[in-house]
Amino acid sequence: MLKVYDFTGSGNGYKTWLLMSQLGLPYQHIERDILKGETRTPEFLKKNPNGRIPTLELEDGTFLFESGAILWYLAEGTSFAPANRLERAETLQWMFFEQYSHEPYIAVARFWKHFFDKLTPQQEAGLPEIMRKGYAALDVMERHLASHTFFVGNRYGLADIALYAYTHVAHEGEFDLSRYPHITTWLARVKARPGHVTIDHKH
Amino acid sequence: MLKVYDFTGSGNGYKTWLLMSQLGLPYQHIERDILKGETRTPEFLKKNPNGRIPTLELEDGTFLFESGAILWYLAEGTSFAPANRLERAETLQWMFFEQYSHEPYIAVARFWKHFFDKLTPQQEAGLPEIMRKGYAALDVMERHLASHTFFVGNRYGLADIALYAYTHVAHEGEFDLSRYPHITTWLARVKARPGHVTIDHKH
Structure with a gap:
């Protein structure tokens, strides 16, 4: 059986077992607490x-890391991965956009506010820039989803x-999604897909 | 003819036309100065x-963005992209690793030191963490390249x-590559590949 090492609440982990659920692939979920350093042991x-x-x-026994690579591996040959070359590249375009221009801001703001009681002074100082860049990523998504x-x-x-x-839990990082009508209706469309499971799913 | 919009000196741009050169694909190189905001115009x-x-x-007339997606599009069906599923996923694993755990530190340190005369106090304060995370990425590469x-x-x-x-110009961000013998020999192997062009190539 496939095994996924994950930290409950992580959006990056969620991506992989949301897809496995929708593909009907059984998996074993193995928790590793990143806050206790359990992914940095020898x-x-x-x-x-x-x-x-x-x-x-x-x-x-082969290991794969990076959520995007795991998604790609699992989806090849299924309806979740496009059958044509341009659409495969466009899929990766948005997946790289997510990891480079979206996750480092939207997931990080959420992580700090959701998992920490209090921010360090350095985190407090960096937060306005993180929020600004997170909103910039949401703006790009909204523009695309308009059509x-x-x-x-x-x-x-x-x-x-x-x-x-990470977009559907952006409010946990205090992003205001009510400004984004196209993102809001897209989130509802995604949530309505067959086999959808929520980020707090009990494995 | 393919057109690539680029900013001379960018490693992300370099990836795309290094591959096009090695594939023998003609392309038109179009400069956009990111320091003058030329990629933020309507x-x-x-x-x-x-x-x-x-x-x-x-x-x-179709546009593709994200260097990783552009590389994938151009390489499909060539010897630069693996023919088997696991190796395709492993390729993406390292490409996502580069964009998430490597580029934001190694490219950013270089960008600041190479393109700016002076860092802001906020940049100065963030630099030790950027260097630490950049070295962590180099450590991961060194470990893999040992075998x-x-x-x-x-x-x-x-x-x-x-x-x-970005690894081959990491010294421009003051990373010391002499600590990494396996990375150093791998850089030489890459540079020796047929059709290699350097980052200061005149298009």
Whole structure:
């Protein structure tokens, strides 16, 4: 059986088992507490030298890390990955956008506000810039969704899963999604897909 | 002809035209000065709503952004992209690692030191953390390269191009690569590949 090493509440981990649920793939969910350093132990670094979740263990013991790579591996040949070259590249375009221009701001603001009681002075000082860049990413999404039902080819797929994970909990980082009508209706469309599970799903 | 919108000196742009050179694909190089805001104009935002280089324009006028997505598009069906599913995912694993855990530190330190005369007090305060995280990424690469000739399948490909771009100029961000013998020999192997062009190539 596939094994996914995860930290409950992580949007990056959620992406992988949301897809596995929708694909009907059984998996074993293995918790590693990043707040206690459980992904930086010598044992875990043998699985993922970068010391992060999610990490996927295949049935033959091979490990894959990076949520985007795990999604790609699982979705190949299914309706969640496009069958044409341009749409595959567009899917990756939005997945890289998410990891570079969206997650470092929207997920980080949420992580600080959701998991920490109090921010350090350095975090407090950096927060306005993080919020500004997070809103810039939401602006890009809103503009695209004004003329698209889903991110690529007007079909639900990996790009939607990748961007849904942290966007739908952006309010936990105090982002105001009421400014974004197209994002709001897209979130509802994603949530209504067959096999959808929520980020607080009990495995 | 393919058109690549780029800012000379950018490693992210370099990735795309290094691959195009090695594939023998002719391209038109179009400069956009990010320091002068030339990627945030209304005209440019129609090409790439995220306002960044590189942006690729296909012959039919379609635009693609995100260097990783552009590399994937260009390499599909060539020897630069693996023919098997696991190696494709491993390639993306290293490409996402580069964009999330490597570029934001190694490229940013270089950008600040290479393109700015003087850092702001906020940049100065953030620099030690950026250097620490950049070295952590180099440590992950060194560990992998201790037992691999190239990043995936012991064959030169997209993951090597993605990681070469900013690693080979990491010294411009004052990273000391002499600590990394395996990275150093891998850089030389990449540079020796047929069709290699340097980051200061005149288009």
